[in-house]
Amino acid sequence: MSVPFSVLDLAPVVSGSTSAQALRNTLDLARHTERLGFHRYWLAEHHAMPGIASSATAVLIGQVAAATTRLRVGSGGIMLPNHAPMVVAEQFGTLEALYPGRIDLGLGRAPGTDQATARALRRSPDALSVDDFPEQVVELREYFGAESKVTPAAGNEPPVWLLGSSGYSAQLAAYLGLPFAFAHHFSSENTLPALSLYRESFRPSAVLERPYSMIAVSVTAADTDERARELAAPQALSFLRLRQGTPGPLPSPEETASHPYTPLEREIIQSRLDGQVMGGPETVRRQMDALLERTAVDEVMVTTSVYEHADRLRSYDLLAGLYGLENTDAPQDGASRNGVSQAESPSLTHG
Numbered sequence: 001m002s003v004p005f006s007v008l009d010l011a012p013v014v015s016g017s018t019s020a021q022a023l024r025n026t027l028d029l030a031r032h033t034e035r036l037g038f039h040r041y042w043l044a045e046h047h048a049m050p051g052i053a054s055s056a057t058a059v060l061i062g063q064v065a066a067a068t069t070r071l072r073v074g075s076g077g078i079m080l081p082n083h084a085p086m087v088v089a090e091q092f093g094t095l096e097a098l099y100p101g102r103i104d105l106g107l108g109r110a111p112g113t114d115q116a117t118a119r120a121l122r123r124s125p126d127a128l129s130v131d132d133f134p135e136q137v138v139e140l141r142e143y144f145g146a147e148s149k150v151t152p153a154a155g156n157e158p159p160v161w162l163l164g165s166s167g168y169s170a171q172l173a174a175y176l177g178l179p180f181a182f183a184h185h186f187s188s189e190n191t192l193p194a195l196s197l198y199r200e201s202f203r204p205s206a207v208l209e210r211p212y213s214m215i216a217v218s219v220t221a222a223d224t225d226e227r228a229r230e231l232a233a234p235q236a237l238s239f240l241r242l243r244q245g246t247p248g249p250l251p252s253p254e255e256t257a258s259h260p261y262t263p264l265e266r267e268i269i270q271s272r273l274d275g276q277v278m279g280g281p282e283t284v285r286r287q288m289d290a291l292l293e294r295t296a297v298d299e300v301m302v303t304t305s306v307y308e309h310a311d312r313l314r315s316y317d318l319l320a321g322l323y324g325l326e327n328t329d330a331p332q333d334g335a336s337r338n339g340v341s342q343a344e345s346p347s348l349t350h351g
Contacts (some may be wrong), residue, residue: 003292005325006040006317007033008076008185008216008303011053011060014250015307022053022062025309030064037325041068042106042301043078048117051238051249058091065099074104076181076216076301077163080136081109082121086150089143093153103158106181107140109133109169117130134172137162159207161214166190170198177205184295185218185303186239188275195295214299218276220306221318225279231306231315232278233257236269238305243268252307271330275315285322 011031013022025187028225030041041064045057054060059074078088088105137160143150144157162173162180165187173180180198184191195213198334202211218235222228234256241247251259261269277287292300304315 002323003297004039004299005037005319005323006042006072006214006299006301007038008042008044008301009054010044010046010303010305012250012305013051015181015248015255017249019053023063023279025312026054026060027063027067028309029312029316030071030073032066032313033320034068036320038071038302038315038316038320039299040072040104040301042104045075045079045082045108047082047121049242049247050245058095061103061225062095062098065095065102072104073099074100074158074161075106077106077108077161079108079110080133080140081247081248082118085136085140086143086153087108089140089148089150089153091160093144093150093156096156096158097152100156104161105158106161106163107137108163128171137172137176149262164194167194167197170194171201174198174201174211175203177203177208179208179214181211181214181216181301184215184291185275191215191295212299213295213297214301215291215295215297216301216303218278219284219288219302219304219315219319220276220278221281221284221304221315221322223280223318225283228279228283229273231311232273233274234307235305236272237270240265240268250305250307281318281322284319288319288322 007029009026011022011026013019026043033041042053043057043060043064044052045055046052047055057078058210060075064071080088082166092103092105111144141157141160142148143153144155146155148154160178162169162176162178163183164170164180165183167190170180174197182191182194197209198213204210220232222231230253234251235252237256237259238248238250277284277291279287302316302319304312306312306315
């Protein structure tokens with residue numbers, strides 16, 4: 001099965017390093033994956049997390065777009081409850097005006113942080129509810145309309161995606177006729193139900209005539225299965241600490257090995273690793289092919305968080321080699337390579 005491969009980057013800050021270095025690594029990875037032939041490069045919004053440097057998501061998207069020439073660059077996603085929709089429209093209208101046809105606006109309904117930080121972002125406890133997410137999406141898109149007085153949003157709408165880890169956003173994306181991206185990397189048990197709900201409920205729109213789905217997958221590829229397990233271990237420990245309410249930088253291999261795991265913690269970590277694609281080239285190809293067959297998605301977005309930047313680059317190298325990704329001078333839309341015309345494609349509408 002041949003589908004486009006894309007990148008989801010959280011700009012990981014590793015133990016003993018800095019957020020500045022993490023941001024430099026993001027620009028390097030973006031240029032690297034563009035050369036390899038990856039299709040999109042999305043940045044994730046999280047706040048008050050010592051291990052994630054992509055909090056100023058729109059700013060970083062602009063930097064990545066400026067550092068590349070072909071990649072579609074976007075948000076995976078902007079957590080809309082944190083922001084006034086008009087501000088998001090201004091930011092992404094600016095990006096679309098500067099980099100026409102290369103910007104994506106992925107939207108999520110969770111705050112992506114704790115409630116205190118969410119209040120600091122919006123400065124109003126009344127704006128913290130996710131229940132008004134559908135109305136926020138509609139309001140946001142209206143600012144991009146030709147009759148809008150919001151400059152430079154008016155006439156510069158990038159393709160809008162809805163993101164989710166449950167059935168809620170799947171249903172909303174289907175109702176609005178928008179492309180849908182599912183967070184398989186941290187909610188793998190909900191992947192198939194959400195995708196089924198999206199496809200069964202889908203209503204054609206001016207954006208899409210038929211459903212277009214993507215999953216975000218955690219992938220750690222190395223030269224051997226054993227090496228891949230070693231590289232993936234710090235990320236699993238980081239996830240455990242996040243669940244325990246003690247988030248921090250991505251731990252080093254030494255910190256990971258010396259952690260005094262309880263039986264319950266080992267169970268949580270193993271469950272986390274079971275949802276990943278991880279191993280040497282043959283193992284990664286087998287696991288990825290099986291996942292693509294189960295989900296029948298139109299596109300895959302790969303996120304890789306390992307301690308050493310060189311190992312991260314190598315993981316994307318191996319994946320690109322396994323699937324024969326090729327760089328081209330002109331932008332290519334993944335949807336059109338899968339039988340969707342440009343008029344239907346979420347990447348080319350408005351572009």
